[in-house]
Amino acid sequence: MPFVLYLLAMAVFAQGSSEFMLAGLLPDLAADLGVTIARAGLLTSAFAAGMVVGAPLMAAAGRRWPPRTALAAFLALFIAAHAAGALTDDFAVLLATRVLAALANAGFLAVALATTALLVPETARARALAILLGGTTLALVAGVPAGAVLGEALGWRATLWAVAALAVPALAAVLLAVPNRPLEAAPLRLRTELAVLKRPAVLHVLALGVLVNGATFGAYTYLGALAGDRVAIVLALFGIGAFGGVAAAGRLADRHWRRLLAWGGPLLLVGWAALALAPTALLPLVPVQGALAFAVGSTLIGRIMAAAQDAPTMGGSYATAALNVGAMLGPVLAGIGYAATGSRGPVLTAAGLTVIAIATAVYASRTKSPAHHGSGK
Helix, strand or coil: CCCHHHHHHHHHHHHHHHHHHHHHHHHHHHHHHCCCHHHHCHHHHHHHHHHHHHHHHHHHHCCCCCHHHHHHHHHHHHHHHHHHHHHCCCHHHHHHHHHHHHHHHHHHHHHHHHHHHHHCCHHHHHHHHHHHHHHHHHHHHHHHHHHHHHHHHHCHHHHHHHHHHHHHHHHHHHHHHCCCCCCCCCCCCHHHHHHHHHCHHHHHHHHHHHHHHHHHHHHHHCHHHHHHHHHHHHHHHHHHHHHHHHHHHHHHHHHHHHHHHHHHHHHHHHHHHHHHHCHHHHHHHHHHHHHHHHHHHHHHHHHHHHHCCCCCCCHHHHHHHHHHHHHHHHHHHHHHHHHHHHHHHHHHHHHHHHHHHHHHHHHHHHCCCHHHCCCCC
16 A cells, blocks of 8 residues: 555544544533533534535645646645634634634535545555545544543644644645646536535435445434433544544455345345344443444445545545535434433434435445456455
C-alpha cells in the first residue's frame, strides 16, 4: 500500500474526532456561551448537514485541481475553522465555523476517497479504503474519548485547538507526499459524472449505505441510554469492534464482498434484535455489533466507489454523502424510537433500518444490478 494512504488516514482521524467529540462537552460549552443545551446541540447537527452538502459541492469545486492542491486547501480551511472556533465567544460564529469545518472535512474525504481509488489497482481497492476509513474508527476508539478527557480538564476550546494541532502534521504530509498532478488527464464533464447518479446500480448501493450507516449511528448515539454507568466502556468496546470490522473488511472485501454482505447484513439484524430483547447482554454484543456494522458499512463504501467508477472525481463525494446522510438521519429516527419505547427504541430502529437494507439488497440482486456483479464471491 502507498505510504501516503496512512498519512491521509491521520487527517481523517483528526476530522473524525472533531465530528463526534463536542457531543460530550455540550453542557460546559452551553454554559460558557450562554445558550441552552438544546441550542448547543445544533453544533453537531450543523456539522452533519455540512458534511452532506459539502461532499458533492466541494468535490465539484476542486475536481480539476491536483490532489495535493485540493487536499491541502481543504485541510487548511479545516485548521482555520477550528482556530476561529476556539477563539470566539459568539455562538453564531462558532456555529459558522462548524459548518465551514464540515465543508472542508467533506471535501477532503471525497477527494481522498477518489484519490485512493485511483492510486491502487482495483484488486486492492477495498484494503486501501479500509486504511483510509480506519482513521474514522480510530477516532471513535481514541480521539473522541481523549477529546472528552481534554475538554473536561481544560475546557471545550482546548479540544478545538487539539484537533487543529493534530491536522497540522497531516497538512505537511499532504504537501510532501501527495501527487501534484491531476489523476485524470482530462476530467469528464461534471454533467457526465452527475448522470452516474441516475443509474439503478448506483442508487441501490447508495440506499444501502444510507440505511446501514443510519442504523449504526442511530444506535451508537443512544448506547448511553442502555449502558447506564458503563457508558465509557461500552463506547470503547463499540469503537474497538468497529476498528476490527474495518480491518477485516479491508482484507476480505476485494475478493469476497458478496459473502461479506450476504452474511454480515443478516447477522447485523440478529445482533440489533438481540440487543433490544436482551439488553443485559450489552457488553458482549456491543463489540460484535461494532465490528459487523463497520465491516458492512466500509464494504458498501467500496461498492459505491465501484458502482460510480465512471465518475472518477465525484464518486468519493457520493460515498461521503451516503455515509453522512445515514449519520444525520439515523440519530433522528433513533430519537423518535427512544421517545416512543424508551432505551430499547434506538436499537429497534436500527433493526428496522437493517431489515429495509436487506430487502433493498434482495430487490437489487433480483434486478441484476451491475453493482452486485463483478469480481468477488
